[in-house]
Amino acid sequence: MRADLKCPHCGGQAFTDYGNGLIVCQRCRVQFDLNQQQCPYCGSLLAEGTFVCLQCGTDRRGDLAERIIKDRLMTPEDRRRERLSLAQQGQDEEEEASLKCPHCGSKAFTDYGDGLVACQRCYTQFDLNQQQCPHCGSLLAEGTFICLQCGTDLRGDLAKRIIKDRLITPEDRRRGRLSTVQQERADVEEASRRRLETWWEEERKRREVEHQEQIARQRRERNVLIITVAIIIAIVLIITAISMIVLLPSQPDSTPTAWLIQQNV
Numbered sequence: 001m002r003a004d005l006k007c008p009h010c011g012g013q014a015f016t017d018y019g020n021g022l023i024v025c026q027r028c029r030v031q032f033d034l035n036q037q038q039c040p041y042c043g044s045l046l047a048e049g050t051f052v053c054l055q056c057g058t059d060r061r062g063d064l065a066e067r068i069i070k071d072r073l074m075t076p077e078d079r080r081r082e083r084l085s086l087a088q089q090g091q092d093e094e095e096e097a098s099l100k101c102p103h104c105g106s107k108a109f110t111d112y113g114d115g116l117v118a119c120q121r122c123y124t125q126f127d128l129n130q131q132q133c134p135h136c137g138s139l140l141a142e143g144t145f146i147c148l149q150c151g152t153d154l155r156g157d158l159a160k161r162i163i164k165d166r167l168i169t170p171e172d173r174r175r176g177r178l179s180t181v182q183q184e185r186a187d188v189e190e191a192s193r194r195r196l197e198t199w200w201e202e203e204r205k206r207r208e209v210e211h212q213e214q215i216a217r218q219r220r221e222r223n224v225l226i227i228t229v230a231i232i233i234a235i236v237l238i239i240t241a242i243s244m245i246v247l248l249p250s251q252p253d254s255t256p257t258a259w260l261i262q263q264n265v
Contacts, residue, residue, distance in 0.1 A: 005023075005043075005044075005045055006044070006045065007025040007027065007028060007030065007032075007045060008044075008045055008046065008047045008050070008054070009025070009028050009030050009047065010025065010027045010028040010030075012025050012026060012027035012028065014026040014027065015032075021033055021034035021035040022034075032045055037050075039053040039055065039056065039058055040058070041053065041056050041058040042055050042056040042058070044056070050148050051148070051151075052146060052147070052148055052151040054144075054146055057146060057151065057153060099137065099138070099139060100139070101119040101121065101122060101124060101126075101139065102138075102139055102140065102141040102144070102148070103119070103122050103124050103141065104119060104121045104122040104124075106119050106120060106121035106122065108120040108121065109126075115127055115128035115129045116128070126139050133147040133149065133150060133152055134152070135147070135150050135152045136149045136150040136152070138150070
């Protein structure tokens with residue numbers, strides 16, 4: 001069993017192998033028979049009732065390229081005659097009734113006008129102007145570019161793409177996958193490098209802000225210290241001056257004039 005198998009319903013890549021080609025998706029529990037539900041060209045899993053591989057466009061019912069080319073070579077008159085023939089055979093009503101929801105398979109829809117319809121079972125809305133195959137009229141799920149009924153590729157010429165894809169050698173396919181892996185790895189490394197640069201830039205700005213705050217805090221502390229020292233010095237000078245004023249009158253007068261006055265007395 002290939003390791004790159006992918007469930008067409010939920011996208012899960014984990015499967016339980018029960019042998020004889022029977023596997024079960026571990027996420028949605030849908031069973032697949034690899035003998036009947038695996039693309040013989042690219043190995044992708046196919047949903048039950050699907051005949052066109054969404055990965056490579058291979059049609060298991062026949063040569064899809066020739067059928068698409070033949071269908072596109074039909075003139076409007078040929079298409080009108082074919083529809084008239086189907087109507088005469090009573091198959092026109094059957095084609096109208098074959099319109100079914102690609103999600104739940106229901107054929108009951110509610111028409112809201114302007115090409116907008118809604119499935120009455122799963123309530124999924126479809127825009128017939130964008131989600132209806134222009135060749136067979138089948139409904140397409142959102143994001144689907146290949147019609148599962150007729151194989152029409154809405155993105156371009158599917159026939160040329162299939163022929164070109166089948167001309168690729170295994171070595172070219174291996175190189176293409178290797179190139180894709182290398183590109184994905186380069187993208188991951190580039191994203192990691194950008195995240196690292198962003199983190200370093202934010203860290204640099206944070207450290208710069210912290211440094212500026214530290215400088216401002218040291219400046220404030222130095223100013224507070226200078227003011228405190230100045231206040232202390234001023235207090236000491238005031239106390240010294242008051243002490244001198246208080247102590248000087250209590251000392252005896254030692255001048256000559258004062259000594260003569262004391263002798264005469």
